[in-house]
């Protein structure tokens with residue numbers, strides 16, 4: 001092989017920086033942690049609200065996880081609790097679509113889910129990291145059965161329209177070849193003493209053997225076609241039985257092809273704390289969590305109640321609401337305190353009597369765009385033809401990814417894929433299309449990864465979160481500046497009103513954030529009640 | 533669950549081809565990076581704003597609402613919509629970091645001249661540029 005410098009027009013520093021990016025170096029981890037992007041749970045076990053409720057009542061607005069967990073714990077602590085909820089179900093964004101379900105989005109387009117019995121898509125939350133301890137604890141306490149959610153599948157695809165003639169590559173190949181080539185390059189630098197003072201003489205030997213092991217290099221520190229590399233990237237002809245069973249090693253792709261493909265970008269995703277093994281999903285759909293909450297606190301909920309005004313004075317809180325389906329005469333509910341978990345996208349348009357600081361905070365947080373599509377196919381061709389069991393394929397096409405069901409393996413009959421999951425500009429652009437067009441486009445793109453789409457597609461459903469009538473978006477987006485200016489003001493008790501929800505946490509866009517925010521809020525509310 | 537925006541952004545930029553296609557007027561288009569590629573006012577409205585304000589610009593109402601831009605007297609002054617698109621407000625997103633000055637001027641001029649609005653004075657990209665905070669050194 002040639003010298004690294006002639007293989008790559010890249011400096012060693014660039015290369016190391018790139019490795020740092022892919023491997024999730026300490027530095028980038030810390031940078032991300034400081035932005036609140038890597039958040040392990042601060043949950044410390046079941047909340048204790050001792051000392052009695054002093055006969056106080058709490059009116060909770062919204063029956064998503066934040067509202068539900070507050071209702072559950074506050075009632076246990078002795079408070080008189082009522083919830084007003086816009087929908088006819090508990091759960092909010094924790095939501096699952098199955099055959100027969102209807103969804104009417106803003107603008108009036110109605111989709112009816114056409115999935116076969118037992119099949120579903122989670123248009124909102126779909127995975128639970130092992131360290132989301134509050135959520136996992138409630139799942140355990142409520143008996144919500146969990147099964148593994150597969151994040152990284154080495155047999156799924158990485159795909160770029162600009163690389164390998166648009167042919168999808170197995171994750172395994174890109175992973176092995178990227179690591180192998182980088183290990184070989186580093187080994188060359190190391191043995192030629194080009195790492196300057198970065199590695200001591202005595203560590204050099206250790207580094208070399210580590211690189212050999214990490215990259216599946218041969219005894220000459222080359223990444224080549226041989227059994228070592230094939231054990232990682234797969235064989236040309238895999239080992240078999242009897243006569244003719246001898247394996248044939250496969251041939252790695254060139255360093256340049258792997259680097260230029262950009263596909264290495266997708267290797268880092270599963271290494272982030274949020275996506276590290278083990279992840280879970282509730283058996284039968286994410287709304288298993290919502291149904292458990294509904295069983296526990298459903299009797300406290302007044303459904304179909306659209307809050308239109310939140311007022312307070314020295315002695316009580318008064319909330320005005322109307323029937324969310326028929327409108328009609330405004331009704332009122334009162335309580336000593338109010339815990340409002342209505343997403344800020346909606347709350348920013350509701351007349352609420354709070355101080356100017358909280359009022360400004362409420363209007364400072366825009367909501368992320370996201371689109372998810374569920375596509376039903378006549379058979380599970382990804383398993384039958386391509387041996388992909390769960391996990392995700394990634395692409396540079398607007399659909400961004402295809403998610404395979406992490407359950408029901410080998411079942412006959414139809415199957416449902418997550419046909420796309422977009423953020424950013426593509427999510428806006430998909431949301432702007434009529435639902436049927438979104439589905440048509442997702443099928444068109446998906447067929448570039450799985451040709452079977454063309455013959456096996458059955459029906460689909462597409463949820464653009466900016467069109468969801470009760471959240472107007474996916475999740476609150478904070479910046480460093482808005483956090484600094486508004487976050488504490490948002491979370492403070494304002495007279496008799498406290499806010500909670502995913503938006504009032506540093507674990508944004510996770511169910512854990514909704515729970516941690518709410519538990520923190522009711523802890524502070526309870527302390528306040530104790531001292532007054 | 534959301535990819536760190538900056539990481540996603542860096543990666544998308546790395547794989548952006550130099551010839552990234554530009555959307556033509558009225559096309560359904562999909563941008564390739566973390567910024568919008570639609571250029572003219574109509575394309576931007578139909579691919580972006582329409583997701584919330586609707587195709588007829590009449591808005592929609594659920595638990596919250598998207599205001600109508602059609603026949604909207606609040607669009608009489610051109611700076612109000614300009615600031616809203618640039619900086620956002622409540623559930624109206626911030627577009628300043630995903631659209632350039634010309635795109636913002638184009639879409640504001642479009643909504644101010646369509647959907648029963650007939651304001652003839654035009655917003656210029658320079659006027660948008662002047663609204664942006666000075667670049668940090």
Ligand SMILES: Cc1cc2nc3c(=O)[nH]c(=O)nc-3n(C[C@H](O)[C@H](O)[C@H](O)COP(=O)(O)OP(=O)(O)OC[C@H]3O[C@@H](n4cnc5c(N)ncnc54)[C@H](O)[C@@H]3O)c2cc1C
Pocket residue numbers: 061062063064065066067084085086087090091092093094123124125126127128305306307308341342343346370371372465470471473474475500501502503508509510511512513514533595596
């Ligand atoms: C696309 C997507 C993917 C996600 N992926 C994951 C994931 O994989 N894992 C994970 O853990 N989390 C994920 N999340 C995040 C998770 O869904 C949320 O963080 C969490 O469910 C928020 O709970 P909440 O109680 O704060 O808000 P919500 O669940 O939104 O609850 C708010 C409630 O208020 C009600 N409401 C709104 N307006 C009114 C009104 N005017 N009057 C009365 N009631 C009203 C709503 O109907 C709703 O029930 C995802 C979210 C989305 C959208």
